Amino acid sequence: MPLVNVRVIEGVFTSEQKQDIIAKVTDAMTSVEGESLRDVTWVVIDEVQSGDWGMGGRGVTTADVHALQRRPIAASS
Template identity: 65%
Template sequence: MPLVNIDIIEGVFSAEQKQIMIKKVTDTMVSIEGENLRGVTWVKINEVKQGDWGIGGQTLTANDVKAMAQG
């Protein structure tokens, strides 16, 4: 049974967006592994506190990620 972990910064995604992530990642895994494994395909979302995540030596906040998404 597959387990997919998704790490995100806390406060970036809404509950609805996280539900969509879980559904779409599950659907993707099922497209690879077969429909019979849908019931045992786990997707886990881990939220990391703002400032506890960094890229290139710089910490990121939810606002930083939202600004990146805006372009």
């Protein structure tokens, strides 16, 4: 019985987006482990307080993530 733990910064994802994460992570796991384990695949979403998540030596906030989401995707070469 797999347990997948997903950690996100609080306030970044809506309840609907978190449900989508749960569904898609479950789909990904069952594509590997087999459909018979779908009903016993657990996905837990933990929200980390804004600023308590660090990258590159500095705390990352909800606002930082929202700014990244709005950033245009770089064109591939």
